[in-house]
Amino acid sequence: MSQVLASDASGDEPPVFDLVGIGFGPSNLAMAVALTEHNAKAGIAGAVTAHFLERQHRFGWHRGMLIEDATMQVSFLKDLVSLRNPASEFSFLSYLHSKGRLVDFVNHKSLFPLRVEFHDYFEWAAEKVDDLVSYGHEVVAVRPVVRDGAVVYLDVVAKAGACSDPAVVYRARNVVVAPGLEPCLPAGIRSSAKIWHSHELLYRAEMLRRRAPSRFVVVGAGQSAAEIVAYLHEQFPRAQVCAVFSRYGYSPADDSPFANRVFDPAAVDDYFTAPEAVKQRLMDYHRNTNYSVVDLDLIEELYRRAYQERVLGVERLRMMNLARVTKVVETADRVQATVTSLITGETTVLDADAVVYATGYRAQDPTDLLIDADRYCRRDEQGRLRVARDYRVVAAPEMRCGVYLQGGTEHSHGITSSLLSNTAVRAGEILRSVVAHRDDAPVERAGLAATGTGHA
DSSP states (O other): OGGGGSEETTSOOOOEESEEEEOOSHHHHHHHHHHHHHHHHHHHHHOOOEEEEESSSSOOSSGGGOOTTOBOSSOTTSSSSTTTOTTOTTSHHHHHHHHTOHHHHHHHTOSOOBHHHHHHHHHHHHHHTGGGEEETEEEEEEEEEEETTEEEEEEEEEEESSTTSOOEEEEESEEEEOOOEEEOOOTTOOOOSSEEEGGGHHHHHHHHGGGOOOEEEEEOOSHHHHHHHHHHHHHOTTSEEEEEOSSSSOOBOOOOTTGGGGGSHHHHHHHHHSOHHHHHHHHHHTGGGTSSOBOHHHHHHHHHHHHHHHHHTOOSEEEEOSEEEEEEEEOSSOEEEEEEETTTOOEEEEEESEEEEOOOEEEOOGGGTTGGGGGGBOBOTTSOBOBOTTSBBOBOTTBOSEEEESSSOHHHHOGGGGSSTTHHHHHHHHHHHHHHHOOOSOOOOOOGGGSOOOOO
16 A cells, blocks of 8 residues: 555655645545546646545544435535536446446436435545555644745654554645544533434444433434434334424525525635625525525424324424523433523423434634644634635745645635535645646655556
8 A cells, every 4th residue: 555655753754745635535535536537647747646644444424424314415416526527437427337326316316315325435436546545544743844944845744553653754745634524512511322422323323222212312403403303213213302402493404596506616716705794794695505404305204293293192203492401411321401491491301311412513623733834824813724715725935835725714715615515626626726836846756656546
C-alpha cells in the first residue's frame, strides 16, 4: 500500500505529495476520484501526487443511521462526479450498471435511492481508489516546514496502530481538510449505554433487543429524529416511543424546485460575493430547506400511526410537543427523563430504557489540527477563517502551501458547505486550484504509487 511512502517522526526526510487529504468521507472521496480522472488524462508529467488519511478502519458514512427503508434527500445525480463529469465511470449510474440494477432502478421511477444503497455506492467508489488512502490513521497535527522564512511544506503527522507506535509524517504542498461533523449533545449530557446520540442508533438499538424495552424517549424535531421515532416504533412493537420537541409538530422540508436553487453551484458564487447582511438573509430565507425539517411523506406517516392508535385506544406513539427534556438521570438499569411543558411549566417524569438525542451536528474546527500552521491563516472580524472562492484558506504571504477546506465554510460559501449537493463540483474546483498553484520548479515528489491512477 502507498502509505509506506511516509516516514516516521525520527527526522528522515519524507517524500513530498502535491496534496494530502485529512479525512476520507464523501468529500475527500470525491476529491480522490477527481484527481484520479485528472491523472488518467494528464500523464506522469502533469499528475497530481496525493494521499488521504482516515482514522476509521474502513470507509463509513453515518453507518449508525443506515435504516433499511430510509431514502436519500438529494437526487442520485448529486453523486461524487455527475455534476462535474456526467460521463464519469465513478457515477451512481455506473455503479448501478456494475451491480446489474440499472434497469430496475429506472423502472423504480425515483430520484432518491435508499440510503443503504448510496452508502454501498460510496464503498464501491472508495474501493476503486483504495491505493490513495490509509485507513486507521488519525491525524494529530499539521506542522509547517519553514525554510528561509517561508512555509514551503506542511507535515501531516498521523498515528496508526498502538499508541506507543511512532507517528508517521506525510509531507505536502497542499492539505485538503475534510473535518466532517461531530455529534452535538445538550450541555451537561454525556453519551452512555442508555443515553445516545442519533448516530449510534442501529448499534445501540441492536443491543437492546434482548431486553424487551418498554419505552424510548426521542429528543429533536428534524429528519433524524422523525426517522428514529418511526424506526423504534416499528422495530419494538411492545415499547412506547415518546417524541419530545418544542414545536407543535414536525416542519416539512422545502424541496420545491425554486427553493432548491440554493444548492446550485451558481448559488455558491452568489453567496460568496454577497454582502454579509445579505448572506444572513439568504440563510434565514432558506433554512427550511435543510435545518430541523422533515420529509412530508414521513410526517404524514407518523401522523397516520398516531391517529390510528388513538382510534384503537392505545398510545404507543406519544407526541409530547411544546415541551423539552430538562433533566436526565440514569439509574441502575433505566434512565429517567423529566419533560417540562413550555406552556404551563408542568413536568412529567418518564421512566425509559433509553433517551435518544437527535440534536444534530456541529462542524469540527479544522484549526484544531493546524497547530503552528494556524498562525499563518487569516481570520475575519468574527474570528472565522477567511476562505477564498477556491476553498483555499487566505494565508500570510510567507505561506507558500495551500490549506483547503471541505466543510466548515458555511459562513463564506453558503448552505452547501456541509451537504452532498455540491461535492462533485467543489472537488473539481479545489483540484484546479491545486494544479494552478503548483510550483513548476523541479522538486522532490512522491512516488508514482500515489499519483492517483486508481483501479478504474
